[in-house]
Amino acid sequence: MTIERRPRLGWAGLFNLSFGFFGIQIGFALQNANMSRIFQSLGTSLDDLPALWVAAPLTGLLVQPVIGHLSDRTWLGRLGRRRPYFLAGAILAAVALFLMPEAPVLLAAALLLWMLDAALNVSMEPFRAFVGDMLDKDQHAAGYGVQTAFIGAGAVVGSIFPWVLEHLGVSNVAPPGQIPDSVRYAFFFGGGALLASVLWTVATTREYSPDQMARFHGAEEGDDGTALRRLAARDPGDGGWWIAAGSAVIVLVAMLDLEKEVLLLGGLLASYGLASAVAVARARAGRAPGMLGHIVGDFGGMPPIMKRLALVQFFSWSALFIMWINTTPVVTRDFFAAPDPASAAFQRGANWVDVLFATYNGVAAISALLLLPFLSRRIGKVRTHVVGLTCGAAGYASFLVIRDPRWLLLSEVGIGIAWSTILAMPYAILASTLPARKLGVYMGLFNVFVVVPQLLVATVMGSIMKRFFPGEPIWTMAFAAATLLLAAFAMLRVREETA
Template sequence: MKDAMMDKPRQGWAGLWNISFGFFGIQIGFALQNANMSRVFQSLGSSIDDLPALWVAAPLTGLLVQPIVGHMSDRTWLGRLGRRRPYFLAGAILATIALIGMPASGGLLMAALLLWMLDASLNVSMEPFRAFVGDMLRRDQHTAGYAVQTAFIGAGAVVGSLFPYALEHFGISNAAALGEIPDTVRYSFWAGGLALLLAVVWTVVSTREYSPQEMAAFGQAEDDGAADTAGALARRNILSGLPWIVAGGLVALAVWAWALEKEVYLLAALLGGYGIATGLAIRMARAGRSTSMLAGIVGDFSGMPPLMKRLAFVQFFSWSALFIMWINTTPVVAQYHFGSADPASAAYQEAGNWVGVLFSVYNGVAAIAALAVLPMLSARIGKARTHALCLVAGAAGFAGFMILRDPTALILCELGIGVAWASILAMPYAILASSLPQSKLGIYMGLFNVFVVLPQLLVATVMGSIMKAFFPGEPIWTMAFAAGTLLVAALASFRIATPD
């Protein structure tokens, strides 16, 4: 009886709604970014070969921001504003500014800088939302909490993806000369910024976070293992980071020797940078400075639980496919399904709007599947097998782009991709949240999301070189890569043992 009284209160549907409603607005911002930034870049004069380099800002900011925000939010308490909500609010304000400024971009450089700001701000808001569900809900409600969150993600993405298409049907001009952004995109970004801010403010004012004292009463303020992590880090060889530095040097040498795309230098810099950070973190731990942010992040990254490592492998390949889709769907659909690769043509702009519709379909399917399919299926066959089956459906959807030529028929492809998207957003986090220490939920969720952004960086830096070397002018083959990576992720899902 005592244990039951010390548990967190059970949340009803209103509580689940309030906890995750802010994600509805955040996903509107992500959907506008994902469906329209390639179109914006090409409208401002970018070639298709330059798209991966321009997109590299997005995953890079996520890689840097999410672990830092996770580490900081675990250690934040601002009285009535709480632990996670200050980050929701700050990120939403900055993202709104970026969305309002994007349509006024005077050129590619300004658009790329605003994309950097937008993605960083969205990540500041998004990362604590993952931990927020774990903070606010009992363990037996984690699956329901992440399912509701996924439904809001899908619904927000539908709204964001449909904005340009809907505005055109209300008479807003969808045409633009080269170097200009269509009014449909311009007004969509402005409306999306306002919707994002209002949704996040709703969650901030309608929820109250549990204080450190209340979390202690729930028995969830246990020792976070910081001393053990620091001890393990201090015992590591000071040269542990050297292989990463060497790997970065070899990648840089390969770029120079084989004249690869220059953005691959970023991958080399990241490898070398992690090696240097590892060496510095070990020195800090040995000097007794284990409470520093760098030592904490590096120590927690190297000491991830085995279950988290297996899930990270699955996430890596799952998100590789998604980033390939976001970068390449517009040029693929324009060239192969609407017959034009010219960004100044009416057919290309029509394809851009149709991609928004396709993206709204897969997000709508995800919203429905998260509530109606995933809980039922996981109860029957387990979370890991459910995830594998959904990823196979997504692989079939990507393969369909190579077979079907009727733009309307591509909706069938989006059904499979939507089922996979629902599972990618819900299942790994539901599995993970119930197996992590509460006091480290923010940092571990931030580190877990590293495996969301790392594949995006790899795609942004390497995919361009692969396509130029083997499939020049044929972006349709990117969909084959996406299907293959999802199949790898599905096979890896069977290695995940869950207490179903």
């Protein structure tokens, strides 16, 4: 069979392809910049914030591989392969954004965070594979660069909107137990913007049919046969090691009196071990692998370059999640001297966090379009990512020496450069190496290494801070800086020429 090439897309085509990510990132930015603020306003303590944030990464861990697997196998006529998931996720996320600021109690807010993050993941995960589906290899870097620019632009809008509303006269204070109008209206706007932008991508793009995709990639081996062989070749006892590791974590929680949220980590390790044991047993008995078997088999069969990049992702996203959880308490306590969520100074500090988050996302959007193409052409994608991660580490470390909150804008420049490379470089390196028929599930599995570090931070960081730095959240930024440096060193092990 003659292998055909996809038609090249111009800037309008690249715009339409990723514009939906603009709205999705508005939703993520509102969540990241304001959920700690909402939880504290509804009465939670600083020590309990990591536990409440567990919902977000846990949802991504469960949702992304499943949605990737399903979207690889979906074809709904004119609606296509990935777009049904964009649309369904956008509708549910918009509903969650509309309801979140009206949450009457802390439990309702936590449940809505779970719903919001699940819906955002349903929309987001297929967008990564969508670029690979629609573009030829020589346009992958451009496609992910445009996608990163929309992520940055959407995050700027979502992060800064409460601050803008305050300066337009909308109230930024509220009685104890209530959410300020500036935050409420920002969430309402975010729900509408998310839905509108995803509808734009759904309406202006047409996916390639299964027959067309076959002409682009040639004949490929049946998926069931590959999964069965991978699973049947695995040691049946491998799952037992994961179960033992999970059990050990649970025992350590009891022995060392760790935070109870760490039990979740042990449960996840044991659950993966059980799922692996079941999948291997089914394969050795000659039974069809099913979705569980496919996901477990694909996880064990990741290409080598994906495994090396997974370690980089692990450290990178650990640092990011530390920032998202702790920037509000760090800035309000250490730069505005306002630990009380009911005070006007706390709300001013929280709005300044919105400005800081908008800054790093704006820098990321500019970096993705201007700096990254320049650097990657001259020093390669791997070294470009190393440079970005090092800039981010410097940005985090500067929180410990800066005293004027205005100078934190300079810190966010380094963090923004890191954010742009984290969002673009690993995916640009991977896109040309993954098999087309499994692009969705592999992108979902790759995002496991985005989610697992967030779970570790949410479950373990609270224990560390309580034990060694009680009431001093500023030290979380030192952890974030060190973790990004580890990511940079891990990136030096990646060999771009093997892709």
